[in-house]
Amino acid sequence: MNKNNDLESVVIRLAGDSGDGIQLMGSQFAVSTALAGADFATFPDYPAEIRAPVGTTFGVSAYQINLGGGPITTPGDAPEVLVAFNPAALKVSLPMLDKGALVVINNDTFTDRNLAKAGYDGDPREDGTLNDYQVVAADISHLNLEAVKEYGLSKSEGGRCKNFYALGMLLWMFDRKLGPVEEWIKQRLASSPIMRDANVKALHAGHAFGETAELSANLAQIKLPVAEMEPGEYRSITGAEALALGIAAAGELADRQVMFCSYPITPASPLLHRLAHLAELGIGTFQAEDEIAAICAAIGASYGGMIGVTSSSGPGIALKTEAMGLAVSAELPLVIVNWQRGGPSTGLPTKTEQSDLFQAVYGRNADTPIPVLSASTSGECFDMAIEATRIALRHMTPVILLADGYLSNAAEPWRIPDISSYDPIMTNPVPDTDDSAQRKAFTRDPKTHGRAWVVPGMPDLMHRIGGLEKDIESGHISYDPANHQRMTDLRTAKVASVAEFIDDQAIEHGPDSGDLVVVGWGSTYGPIYQATRKTGTSFIHLRHLHPLPRNLGDLLARFDKVLVPEMNNGQLTALLRASLCVEPIPFSKVTGQPFLIRELVDKIESLRGTSS
Amino acid sequence: MTGKLTAKDFATPQEVRWCPGCGDYAILKSVQKALADNGADPANTAFVSGIGCASRFPYYVETYGFHTIHGRAPAIATGLKLANPELDVWVVTGDGDSMSIGGNHMMHAMRRNVGLKILLFNNEIYGLTKGQYSPTSRVGTKSPSSPKGSMDTPVSPGQFAMGCGAHFFARGVDTDKAGMADVLHHAHAFVGTALIEIFQNCIVYNEDVFANFTERKNAANTQLHLKHGEPMLFGEDNGSGISFNRDTWSLEVVDAATSPDEVLVHDEGNAIVARMLIDLHLPVALGVIYRQPAVSYEDTFYGHHPSRMKRKKSVKDFIKGPNSWIVE
Numbered sequence: 040m041n042k043n044n045d046l047e048s049v050v051i052r053l054a055g056d057s058g059d060g061i062q063l064m065g066s067q068f069a070v071s072t073a074l075a076g077a078d079f080a081t082f083p084d085y086p087a088e089i090r091a092p093v094g095t096t097f098g099v100s101a102y103q104i105n106l107g108g109g110p111i112t113t114p115g116d117a118p119e120v121l122v123a124f125n126p127a128a129l130k131v132s133l134p135m136l137d138k139g140a141l142v143v144i145n146n147d148t149f150t151d152r153n154l155a156k157a158g159y160d161g162d163p164r165e166d167g168t169l170n171d172y173q174v175v176a177a178d179i180s181h182l183n184l185e186a187v188k189e190y191g192l193s194k195s196e197g198g199r200c201k202n203f204y205a206l207g208m209l210l211w212m213f214d215r216k217l218g219p220v221e222e223w224i225k226q227r228l229a230s231s232p233i234m235r236d237a238n239v240k241a242l243h244a245g246h247a248f249g250e251t252a253e254l255s256a257n258l259a260q261i262k263l264p265v266a267e268m269e270p271g272e273y274r275s276i277t278g279a280e281a282l283a284l285g286i287a288a289a290g291e292l293a294d295r296q297v298m299f300c301s302y303p304i305t306p307a308s309p310l311l312h313r314l315a316h317l318a319e320l321g322i323g324t325f326q327a328e329d330e331i332a333a334i335c336a337a338i339g340a341s342y343g344g345m346i347g348v349t350s351s352s353g354p355g356i357a358l359k360t361e362a363m364g365l366a367v368s369a370e371l372p373l374v375i376v377n378w379q380r381g382g383p384s385t386g387l388p389t390k391t392e393q394s395d396l397f398q399a400v401y402g403r404n405a406d407t408p409i410p411v412l413s414a415s416t417s418g419e420c421f422d423m424a425i426e427a428t429r430i431a432l433r434h435m436t437p438v439i440l441l442a443d444g445y446l447s448n449a450a451e452p453w454r455i456p457d458i459s460s461y462d463p464i465m466t467n468p469v470p471d472t473d474d475s476a477q478r479k480a481f482t483r484d485p486k487t488h489g490r491a492w493v494v495p496g497m498p499d500l501m502h503r504i505g506g507l508e509k510d511i512e513s514g515h516i517s518y519d520p521a522n523h524q525r526m527t528d529l530r531t532a533k534v535a536s537v538a539e540f541i542d543d544q545a546i547e548h549g550p551d552s553g554d555l556v557v558v559g560w561g562s563t564y565g566p567i568y569q570a571t572r573k574t575g576t577s578f579i580h581l582r583h584l585h586p587l588p589r590n591l592g593d594l595l596a597r598f599d600k601v602l603v604p605e606m607n608n609g610q611l612t613a614l615l616r617a618s619l620c621v622e623p624i625p626f627s628k629v630t631g632q633p634f635l636i637r638e639l640v641d642k643i644e645s646l647r648g649t650s651s
Numbered sequence: 652m653t654g655k656l657t658a659k660d661f662a663t664p665q666e667v668r669w670c671p672g673c674g675d676y677a678i679l680k681s682v683q684k685a686l687a688d689n690g691a692d693p694a695n696t697a698f699v700s701g702i703g704c705a706s707r708f709p710y711y712v713e714t715y716g717f718h719t720i721h722g723r724a725p726a727i728a729t730g731l732k733l734a735n736p737e738l739d740v741w742v743v744t745g746d747g748d749s750m751s752i753g754g755n756h757m758m759h760a761m762r763r764n765v766g767l768k769i770l771l772f773n774n775e776i777y778g779l780t781k782g783q784y785s786p787t788s789r790v791g792t793k794s795p796s797s798p799k800g801s802m803d804t805p806v807s808p809g810q811f812a813m814g815c816g817a818h819f820f821a822r823g824v825d826t827d828k829a830g831m832a833d834v835l836h837h838a839h840a841f842v843g844t845a846l847i848e849i850f851q852n853c854i855v856y857n858e859d860v861f862a863n864f865t866e867r868k869n870a871a872n873t874q875l876h877l878k879h880g881e882p883m884l885f886g887e888d889n890g891s892g893i894s895f896n897r898d899t900w901s902l903e904v905v906d907a908a909t910s911p912d913e914v915l916v917h918d919e920g921n922a923i924v925a926r927m928l929i930d931l932h933l934p935v936a937l938g939v940i941y942r943q944p945a946v947s948y949e950d951t952f953y954g955h956h957p958s959r960m961k962r963k964k965s966v967k968d969f970i971k972g973p974n975s976w977i978v979e
Contacts, residue, residue: 073974076978219974268978270978270979271977272971273978276972284966284970291962298734318956319957319958319963320964320965320969321960321963323952323956323960325952328759332726332756335720336726338727339727339729339731339732340730340733341734342717343730343732362720365719369717455970456970458966459967494735495696495715495735496694496738498694499694501713502715502716503663503717505710505717507718515665
């Protein structure tokens with residue numbers, strides 16, 4: 040990296056021990072970035088352990104952010120700036136860097152003991168390991184303690200300010216204002232004035248350290264352009280935040296209260312935490328005794344007339360499957376969010392994957408179809424939560440919304456939508472007939488096959504529902520063979536009818552026919568967007584996975600080859616093959632890490648014969 | 652609906668499909684009568700059940716009804732009660748449904764004190780799956796899955812309830828109309844989870860398993876009908892009583908005529924005595940064994956909620972988050 044760069048964008052990786060406050064530092068840097076008008080994407084990458092042993096490579100917590108002029112849709116392939124708080128963080132992150140990258144290290148942590156813990160035989164600062172990089176070695180721990188000395192803190196208390204010292208340095212490097220971070224510290228630490236003042240001091244001291252050139256001459260301010268973004272009001276948002284707001288908006292659009300029932304699981308819990316703060320929007324949060332109770336309580340709430348929502352990750356979703364069948368049979372609305380993570384079994388709880396597509400589309404006993412949607416970006420979680428609820432209420436069905444661990448925590452700028460511009464979410468009216476209550480409850484709209492949402496408490500409409508097969512007309516229990524065929528057909532037709540209400544699949548960019556189209560779904564949107572843009576390749580990204588958009592088959596038929604990159608072992612590939620009789624080329628990555636742009640570019644170029 | 656309802660008003664036109672002679676018929680009649688007698692509003696009443704013979708119950712009650720999945724009725728009923736605390740929510744379950752596959756949900760419903768009236772039909776056998784031993788079967792129960800006799804120590808629903816922190820536990824016998832009317836009345840009025848264990852005779856797979864105390868000719872000597880504030884008397888002319896033996900720390904039967912001062916007075920708020928009453932073998936304790944008023948979960952839930960589940964604000968008030976910026 041050159042001095043006094045004027046870059047389009049830059050990728051920064053902050054890495055340290057789980058207890059170093061890296062995630063906090065990263066998210067605050069993201070906010071400052073946003074307020075300065077840059078486009079950005081973040082990637083919090085942290086271990087499953089809460090406090091892994093200090094100084095170890097497996098205890099490294101990292102936060103990567105890509106910022107600049109944009110459009111920026113991924114956290115970036117190779118960090119151009121690395122801030123490593125200890126030798127383990129350096130050890131883990133160095134292989135990700137291209138030569139010439141700027142490496143800021145905290146000198147004070149490069150002790151013999153820490154070097155050994157990180158698995159270094161020698162000192163990477165002296166043995167040539169860092170020869171290909173620009174290195175700024177600063178005594179961050181020591182400088183920070185000096186800066187906060189006046190507050191009389193213990194060494195460990197004072198040491199806890201060092202992430203803000205480093206953040207101050209970073210804010211100077213990228214010419215960002217201290218104000219928003221300072222405000223945040225003051226609010227967050229209002230109840231402990233000494234720590235509040237010490238952290239503010241550390242922040243300013245770090246900034247001053249950069250400014251007064253005490254730092255190596257290598258470190259120069261980096262100017263980034265303001266991103267060209269569609270006019271409007273923006274905020275920084277993670278997938279969990281957007282999904283929580285989306286659920287709240289769905290409740291408002293449907294004029295129904297929301298009952299969110301879940302059991303804590305990584306990486307789904309942030310949604311529960313966010314919703315707990317939105318209670319005044321008519322939202323209840325119930326922490327159930329287990330995953331099954333969570334979905335069952337949500338079904339009970341739906342039965343009672345609220346919008347029942349549950350959320351989990353793959354292993355928890357597996358436990359909920361029997362209850363999903365009940366909601367299908369009873370024709371009750373329900374939204375099920377799956378924040379996918381690496382598996383099988385407990386797998387990689389904090390790492391991302393999109394390997395629950397089969398589970399969502401097929402993973403139940405019997406013929407039990409459920410509509411399946413997925414969110415592509417953090418911000419899009421908002422719209423998809425509304426769409427999932429709309430389908431659930433219109434068709435009276437459970438709906439699965441797939442997100443993933445990456446989206447849950449990744450932040451991006453989000454243009455704040457005007458929710459008064461959204462159509463209200465409608466439910467089916469109770470038929471005004473002389474029929475029995477039982478029959479009225481199971482009178483279905485001919486287009487959506489959704490029934491009226493008759494709930495306990497409504498006068499004169501007492502009826503019985505359940506998991507036993509029922510007569511298609513009267514709604515009473517029925518073991519009649521022909522009726523079971525008709526009910527099975529009805530359930531299939533109901534989910535198929537969702538396709539009649541969704542927009543035709545559009546092409547994100549690129550020609551609408553040709554030698555290659557890349558088809559993606561979920562959080563691979565960002566890297567595929569960049570790779571297809573760089574290579575001028577057509578790009579289709581799916582939000583509706585079951586049923587698929589009606590025109591998708593025709594669209595794909597216009598291309599010679601269909602490439603499907605996904606973070607699983609080829610599940611969308613198989614789904615497209617089975618549903619549309621196409622023969623896609625799978626491109627799988629199951630490392631727990633998002634795709635890199637260059638991996639996709641290489642694959643696209645090899646398929647198109649344009650490799651350089 | 653207007654006018655006073657009768658038991659018949661709570662019957663559905665559905666054909667009842669239990670085995671002829673099943674104890675469930677008598678329970679159904681008692682519940683329908685109790686609903687009428689206690690002024691239940693059919694539109695504001697819901698029966699939620701799991702899986703098993705007992706769980707067919709909702710189809711036969713002219714209220715709202717939800718026949719769900721095995722063991723999960725308390726969880727579904729909890730969601731329903733939270734969505735609409737004004738409803739009378741009843742859970743109908745069996746010994747397999749509640750004490751085996753659904754034990755966890757029973758535990759948490761009771762410790763939370765959710766306003767559910769749980770009717771546990773205990774026949775000590777799996778009926779609908781054709782007669783396997785259940786979690787309440789006595790050791791040595793011979794069944795298709797335990798030809799040499801079952802090995803597991805049976806669970807006591809009452810002790811389970813007490814261990815979970817339940818606030819109401821009562822018992823009834825399927826065919827004992829008066830006793831059932833009494834416990835259903837008190838359960839209906841209770842704020843929170845009311846668990847009623849009903850000894851129910853499965854005439855096909857476990858006939859007469861409770862006959863030693865349910866047969867009418869012996870009932871007076873084998874059943875202790877508890878009433879709060881009254882002495883624990885039973886037997887012909889209430890000639891026997893229950894007293895506390897301070898040497899063995901247990902309950903025992905005494906002659907009420909010769910030792911009237913020894914006879915305990917039932918205090919349904921006493922958890923220690925309740926636990927001893929639950930374990931009493933002959934006579935078997937019936938009626939409200941334990942009742943300790945407490946705030947219901949739904950009251951706490953709504954009380955803690957900043958707007959009692961009402962929508963007081965719009966998404967617009969939250970959507971901007973702590974920091975937003977304008978792009979021109």
